[in-house]
Amino acid sequence: MNVLITGDHAGMTIRNEVIKLLDELNIAYEDAGCSCEHSVDYPDYALPAAERVARGEFDRGIFICGTGIGMSISANKVKGIRCALVSDVYSAKLTRQHNDSNVLAMGERVIGPGLARDIAKTWLETEFEGGRHADRIGKVSAYEAEWPKQEAGDL
Secondary structure, three states, rough: OOOEEEHHHHHHHHHHHHHHHHOOOOOOEOOOOOOOOOOOOOHHHHHHEEEEEEEOOEEEEEEOOOEEEEHHHOOOOOOOOEEEEEEHHHHHHHHHHOOOEEEEEOOOOOEEEEEEEEHHHHHOOOOOOOOOOHHHHHHHHHHHHHHHHHHHOOO
């Protein structure tokens, strides 16, 4: 597995903790996050990173900002991304098992470094169950593929 990790100025502490975890787990990664303390715009980091995950350059992505909300909204605008904003271990497990999420978003102002490590570890180590869940993801993917062709009134 290879992981792309990114984040803005508000996610640097947790991003560094997750990088330590990736090293401990011997998981290959690239850090494409901000290395500054001044305010930056989360879409400038989330969108290019999500595109790289969607293109298959990385198996998964971990995106961190102040709340995780901006990163998750931005990432989910990219076709093929299933980004889950997670703040507990149970959701981290289920978003992999049931939703086959390929991007994890977390918020440094919402969770601490220890919980962030636990969430990331669970998310990284949990496999997709497939089965009925694959059928559901297939419906979402089919909609995503057809959406630009639909008129707003057809929804």
